[in-house]
Amino acid sequence: xxxxxxxxxxxxLLRNGRIIKDDVVIFRSAEKxxxxxxxxxxxxxxxxxxxxxxxxxxxxxTVAAAVLLKDSFDPxxxxxxxxxxxxxxxxxxxxxxxxxxxxxxxYPSPALFVYTxxxxxxxxxxxxxxxxxxxxxxxxxxxxxxWLHWYVTDLMTRNLLKTCMCGWLDVFDDQLDACLFLVESxxxxxxxxxxxxxxxxxxxxxxxx
Amino acid sequence: xxxxxELMHRLKEQIIKQLKLNDKKPEDIGDHDPLFVEGLxxxxxxxxxxxxxxxxxxxxxxxNAEEGQDVFRSVSTMADYIxxxxxxx
Numbered sequence: 001x002x003x004x005x006x007x008x009x010x011x012x013l014l015r016n017g018r019i020i021k022d023d024v025v026i027f028r029s030a031e032k033x034x035x036x037x038x039x040x041x042x043x044x045x046x047x048x049x050x051x052x053x054x055x056x057x058x059x060x061x062t063v064a065a066a067v068l069l070k071d072s073f074d075p076x077x078x079x080x081x082x083x084x085x086x087x088x089x090x091x092x093x094x095x096x097x098x099x100x101x102x103x104x105x106x107y108p109s110p111a112l113f114v115y116t117x118x119x120x121x122x123x124x125x126x127x128x129x130x131x132x133x134x135x136x137x138x139x140x141x142x143x144x145x146x147w148l149h150w151y152v153t154d155l156m157t158r159n160l161l162k163t164c165m166c167g168w169l170d171v172f173d174d175q176l177d178a179c180l181f182l183v184e185s186x187x188x189x190x191x192x193x194x195x196x197x198x199x200x201x202x203x204x205x206x207x208x209x
Numbered sequence: 210x211x212x213x214x215e216l217m218h219r220l221k222e223q224i225i226k227q228l229k230l231n232d233k234k235p236e237d238i239g240d241h242d243p244l245f246v247e248g249l250x251x252x253x254x255x256x257x258x259x260x261x262x263x264x265x266x267x268x269x270x271x272x273n274a275e276e277g278q279d280v281f282r283s284v285s286t287m288a289d290y291i292x293x294x295x296x297x298x
Contacts, residue, residue: 049232049250052229052230052231052232053228053229106265107261107264107265108261109258109261110254110257110258110261111228111229111254111255111257111258114254
């Protein structure tokens with residue numbers, strides 16, 4: 001009988017004008033920041049009615065998650081409360097905070113206000129994909145593979161989650177940096193082993209400018 | 210003063226802009242279509258944005274939140290409310 005293990009089933013990087021899933025370039029554009037995301041949303045047919053209402057961080061999470069999960073995640077194989085999300089970044093919700101502050105000089109916008117917390121992107125993704133298990137958003141100076149590995153392993157070994165979408169989603173001044181992993185606990189022995197070294201190696205992959 | 214038809218057209222443009230309904234055009238919104246749930250599918254945050262829109266563009270403040278249910282039923286009811294309050298202000 002095969003032993004249960006924790007595996008990275010898929011990974012995506014979104015930076016330097018490209019979206020790369022498992023070493024394959026899925027999308028590229030010369031646009032920057034939110035324009036890059038709007039173009040990716042249209043061309044990849046992500047199709048989510050709330051997209052244009054979102055802040056840049058949530059837009060990036062929506063596009064990145066759509067690419068990550070497509071053809072890699074089977075929602076029927078999991079109960080909603082067995083699937084969770086653990087994210088982190090450096091700049092929290094600074095883009096939305098700044099936009100809200102600017103708008104509030106005249107009239108505060110409720111639609112901007114709701115995005116002035118980084119974990120709102122988790123809410124957006126949880127609603128869309130029915131991930132109803134544990135979730136958390138951490139703010140740290142840099143991508144911390146050891147911490148992510150420890151935290152997600154703890155959730156999975158305690159059987160709180162069997163699927164976790166986790167990683168890094170950071171937006172600052174038109175610079176987009178996303179690295180998301182689909183991690184699952186099962187007996188399939190498919191994917192790469194969920195280790196801090198493998199997380200770090202994927203995050204640090206350099207595909208050139 | 211603009212008539213109700215002109216006001217409704219302008220309201221539709223403002224709703225699309227304010228609520229970032231990028232996939233909609235004014236002609237996609239019927240005068241009497243429900244704005245919430247089964248119609249345009251607006252949510253509670255959108256309702257707050259519509260209150261801001263009334264205040265910002267028409268200098269009209271809703272007296273209480275319950276009033277919003279009737280005012281924001283459709284573009285037509287919004288236009289009636291604006292015309293009524295502009296006359297009375």
